Each structure stands twice: as structure tokens, then as C-alpha cells.
Amino acid sequence: MNASRRISPYLIVSQFLVMSNISLPASNVGKDWGVERKSYLDPVTGVEIWEMTRGPAAADNLYFHFSNFTADNRFLIFTSDRSGVQQLYRANVQNGRIVQLTDEAEVNARSACPDQTVASRLYYLRGPEIIALQIHDFTTRVVGEIPEPHMGGFQQPTQSSDGKWLALGKRRDSTTWEIGLMKIETGEYRTVITQGFQMGHVQHSPTDSIIFFVWETGGFAPQRSWLVNTDGTGNRPFYFRTKPDEWFTSAKEWVTHEAWINDTGEMTMINDKVGVMLVNKDGSSRIVREGHYWHCAARPDGKFIVADDFDGRLWLMESATGNIRLLATGLRDKTRIHSHSSFDRLGHYVQFRSGRQHETVALIDLRQLPEQDWLQLPENPSNR
Numbered sequence: 001m002n003a004s005r006r007i008s009p010y011l012i013v014s015q016f017l018v019m020s021n022i023s024l025p026a027s028n029v030g031k032d033w034g035v036e037r038k039s040y041l042d043p044v045t046g047v048e049i050w051e052m053t054r055g056p057a058a059a060d061n062l063y064f065h066f067s068n069f070t071a072d073n074r075f076l077i078f079t080s081d082r083s084g085v086q087q088l089y090r091a092n093v094q095n096g097r098i099v100q101l102t103d104e105a106e107v108n109a110r111s112a113c114p115d116q117t118v119a120s121r122l123y124y125l126r127g128p129e130i131i132a133l134q135i136h137d138f139t140t141r142v143v144g145e146i147p148e149p150h151m152g153g154f155q156q157p158t159q160s161s162d163g164k165w166l167a168l169g170k171r172r173d174s175t176t177w178e179i180g181l182m183k184i185e186t187g188e189y190r191t192v193i194t195q196g197f198q199m200g201h202v203q204h205s206p207t208d209s210i211i212f213f214v215w216e217t218g219g220f221a222p223q224r225s226w227l228v229n230t231d232g233t234g235n236r237p238f239y240f241r242t243k244p245d246e247w248f249t250s251a252k253e254w255v256t257h258e259a260w261i262n263d264t265g266e267m268t269m270i271n272d273k274v275g276v277m278l279v280n281k282d283g284s285s286r287i288v289r290e291g292h293y294w295h296c297a298a299r300p301d302g303k304f305i306v307a308d309d310f311d312g313r314l315w316l317m318e319s320a321t322g323n324i325r326l327l328a329t330g331l332r333d334k335t336r337i338h339s340h341s342s343f344d345r346l347g348h349y350v351q352f353r354s355g356r357q358h359e360t361v362a363l364i365d366l367r368q369l370p371e372q373d374w375l376q377l378p379e380n381p382s383n384r
Contacts, residue, residue, distance in 0.1 A: 037096035055358030057082035065259040072119035079109040117163035144187025167204035207265030262300040323374035
């Protein structure tokens with residue numbers, strides 16, 4: 001069935017309320033929250049940091065495995081609980097003005113995925129439904145519904161390299177998980193692969209017709225990272241070192257927090273207690289920088305990587321050399337957040353979450369960095 005013609009159960013309820021003369025609460029969709037941003041100079045690095053929201057409401061970014069910016073780089077998409085539950089918002093990068101995008105309890109705000117080809121559009125989950133939202137006029141369309149069987153476990157959509165499909169994940173039953181693809185234009189759904197273990201971090205490659213996923217265990221896995229072709233063939237391990245004498249350290253490797261590099265189709269990963277790792281398309285890899293880092297993501301061209309550590313510091317490193325410089329400190333001073341840092345579409349900004357004084361989203365304009373030499377000698381975060 002064409003998803004544009006299917007009738008959403010939420011629409012049926014709304015029409016019933018109207019016909020029954022039952023008033024609906026006023027919606028905050030489109031509300032202009034004004035400009036809340038303020039800047040400060042990091043006391044250690046001297047870097048200017050812009051906090052985009054004020055407290056006491058908490059703001060959070062989207063996951064870091066794709067850019068949180070719209071395709072035209074005009075707006076940063078984030079979530080906030082200022083209305084009582086997490087909803088989606090846009091912040092104008094140039095002037096900081098905040099506008100609310102959603103206002104309904106069923107919105108899974110953290111599932112949002114900006115469309116990489118249409119600057120005015122993003123996608124989010126509402127139960128099993130995939131919703132396309134126009135961020136300027138706030139109209140929505142049900143793209144389609146993740147079909148049964150399912151018992152939750154719906155995962156953040158990621159967009160295919162041609163912009164036509166969304167890669168999705170769900171839990172089919174108590175023992176089986178599934179990855180599927182939904183066509184954005186029609187809502188057509190097709191199963192890619194099912195597995196008898198929990199699959200997580202589902203990410204469509206930005207350059208190829210392949211999907212990445214992990215065997216999610218919350219710790220070490222016999223084989224964590226996998227690739228499968230979008231037609232369901234070629235299910236295979238991605239990065240793997242099964243022989244202990246090939247491990248980077250004598251301890252069993254724990255690879256985590258993987259993210260595609262937009263322009264190259266390579267991937268950054270954290271090798272726990274080892275360092276930031278760059279993985280090629282064929283699964284071969286190298287350590288970019290040793291140290292106990294936590295999350296990392298690359299600039300679209302892959303030449304720079306932003307990474308955080310457990311001490312609440314944010315670092316910028318050169319992929320080719322491993323040279324590094326400190327950007328920000330104190331990000332976990334008040335709230336023990338995950339920074340989940342990433343870049344904008346052009347590589348001008350680093351975007352991250354901060355808990356320095358309150359839970360907010362923040363930006364650093366890399367073009368305004370003070371002059372400083374790269375650190376070429378070991379300067380690694382402490383072990384945590």
C-alpha cells in the first residue's frame with residue numbers, strides 16, 4: 001500500500017476528537033523560543049564555546065553517527081524536555097534562534113534523522129511509524145509503518161547513500177532481531193536480515209549499498225561488528241581480529257562507538273583502552289591515536305576526528321598523523337553526560353553535548369580556533 005494514502009491511527013483519533021467537539025490542548029509546534037545561546041572561553045584552551053540552550057531544561061543532541069545539521073547546514077537539530085517530555089527543536093546556526101518542531105507524547109525525539117538530500121526534512125519514529133517532518137512549515141507525512149511482527153526495539157533510521165531508503169531495526173520476538181529498509185517515497189518495506197542475537201547501531205553506509213550493525217552485548221562480543229549488503233546477501237564480519245597474537249593489546253579487544261565517515265565510506269571506532277581506530281572498507285584498520293577515548297566521529301572528508309574522554313574533555317585529531325589538540329574541558333563538571341560529538345556538513349563546526357553547568361548542546365567554530373601547535377608527543381587521557 002502506498003504510505004501516502006494510508007490513514008494514520010493518530011489522524012483517526014484527532015478527527016474523532018474534532019467531530020466530538022472535544023478541544024485539543026494548544027500545540028507548541030512552531031513556537032519561537034527566542035535566542036538562548038551564550039558563549040564562554042574555555043579556561044584551559046581559550047577556545048570560544050557556544051552553549052545553545054539555557055537551563056534548567058535539559059537539551060540533548062542526536063546520536064553522533066551522522067551529522068546533526070540539516071543538509072543546507074543552516075540548522076542544528078536537537079531534543080529538549082522543556083515542555084515536560086522530549087521534543088524536537090531546530091536552532092539557527094547563525095543567530096541561535098530556537099523553534100519547536102514537534103509536540104506530542106508519542107514522538108521518539110532521539111530517533112530523529114535529518115534528510116541528507118532535502119534540507120527542509122527530517123524523519124523520526126512515532127511508535128512503529130516513520131514520520132517525515134518539514135521543519136519550516138511543520139507539516140508531517142507518514143512514510144510508512146514498520147510491519148509486524150515486532151515487540152519494540154525500533155532503532156534510529158539512517159538514510160541510504162542515494163537518499164531513497166531508510167535503514168531500520170526492530171526486535172521481532174524474544175529471540176530474533178531484524179534489519180529492514182523502507183522506501184521514503186512509497187513506504188515499501190523489505191527485510192534485509194534477521195539474526196538470533198540483539199542487533200544494534202544499525203547504520204546504512206553513506207557511500208555503498210551496505211548496512212553496518214553490531215552484536216550488542218553491553219560488553220565484549222564474540223564478533224561485534226558486521227556488514228550486510230542491502231539485498232540481504234554477504235552477511236560478514238567487518239573489523240575483526242580473532243587471533244590473540246593480532247590484537248593491538250594483550251587484553252581481549254572491545255571495539256565500540258562506530259560511525260561511518262560520510263565522504264570516504266570508512267569508519268571510525270573506539271578500541272577500548274587502546275585508542276581511536278580508523279577502519280577501511282575491507283576491514284583492515286590502524287590506530288590513529290592511542291589513548292583512553294570514549295566516542296569519536298570524523299569530519300565528512302575524514303581528515304579530522306573529534307573525540308571525547310571520561311574526564312569531560314574534547315579533542316581534535318588529525319587522521320593522517322595522530323597529532324592532537326585540546327578543544328574543551330569541564331564538559332562533565334555538573335552532569336555526567338555523554339558528549340556524542342560530531343561535525344556539521346561542511347566541517348566548520350564541532351557539535352557536542354555539555355554538562356558543564358547544565359545539560360545543553362554546544363558548538364565550536366573551528367575557523368575561530370586560537371593559534372596553537374598540534375601536540376605531537378603523547379598527551380593521552382587518563383585511564384578510567
